Amino acid sequence: MMTQTHIEYDLHEIIISFIAFTIVLVLLVTFGIIFTLLFSRRQAQFRQEKQALHETYQRELLQSQLETQNQTLEYIGQELHDNIGQMLSVAMLHLNGLEEELTQSSHQSAVSRMVQTIEGTILAVRQLAKTLDSGTIQRFGLRESLGLELERINQTGRYQTHLQIIGEPCELGNEAEIILFRMAQESLNNAIKHAGAKTLTIIVDYQSTIFVLTIADDGRGFELSETANRQVGESGSGMRNLHQRAQLLGGTCLVDTQQGLGTRIEIKLPLSLST
Template sequence: MTELYQRELLQSQIEIQNHTLQQIAQELHDNIGQLLTVAVMRLNTLEDEVQELESQRSVQQTRELLRTVISDVRALSKTLDYDTVQRFGLLPSLTLELERIQHTGRIQAQLITSGETYSLGDQAETVLLRMAQESINNVLKHASASNLTVSVLYKPDCFVLTIADDGKGFNVGEATARTLDQAGAGLNNLHRRTRLLGGACRVDSNFGEGTRIEIQLPRNQMI
């Protein structure tokens, strides 16, 4: 399979993924968000109808929980929407993603930026965001981590994205050896997409020592 063919295939995958995620984002924002808002309105009415103090408190707590869910759904719909990345760029999209995760209270998440920012192009930044989201999702699902740090470094000649956690770690060699049809083959996808962007991906992890993923791209990447 030639590199040109692989690049064309990646671009096709990006277009399909963006279209699918945009539909999901629209569904979350328009339909799910609207239904949750209606539920809050009904709870407002119910609060006026119940007399017991304990019942009123329960209604209030449920209403606040739903408002939190509404906020999270709106934030999620934005990070899934390709137009958000295209309009605001990679950094604001990563910021929104980490704020959403931080808001859940499951893990301490922070974004560290260094250097003078520049654009890598809409397609490359979209691919980078999806890779970051996939890596972050793996941290949340598997790492049992307390802290997550995403670092973005803008060098004059290259761009470096790092996702690091203090979780339980894993065997990198074993994970890399998995075929694409096996569960947990995401590392191969990270390496493949990074190569097609003209860059390099390094994954360091040991049991009990957390995981560090570093994606480095030349500033003038080719996609």
């Protein structure tokens, strides 16, 4: 028969055992929670590092592509200026001599028209060579280069062009201005080739903290969702290039378009990141 002392002793051991078990259980649960949190944090860190590496690779790849493009365009511009321009100048000299010899001839007017045509062609070639050369953008800046590009397009007689400057101009840096100019060139070329536009407008807006470059046309517009799903190399993939270039500069690119209502491309670049 158990005495009162034995009962109290057994109860005391049970309580101690329960407390010890509870402490061990709490420690195990705490350890499990800490392990889970550390594992989740490590996984999140790994994903962030992987994403950062991917973004760095994409930026470097895009930067390499832009550098290759600039080198190619500069080479073409140099060839146009040095070779094609020189050949046209020689042809111009011959025609001038022929025009003088045909002073009293019925063919003089035809030769005069040819001289005017070649003069216009030489001017167009020189202007095109300038817009292909990144050095032009570095020397004259973004605003003047955009004006030169629109003037070149306007001289074809097929389009009306407008350049609007808003706010107090500031320097964005050579690299940023070259990339922005190439984005504007690509947008204008798309409008000319695909949109059937008659009016091309560029708005350069220097706000207090944001730089906004807008390229708009009054063309036929397009279905944005359709072009977004096209593969690289297909027509329309240029929209993807615009977004990637804007991201490279730390900015954004918004394309607003509808069938029959033209297209408006708005590139926003934080000034704190562009300077």
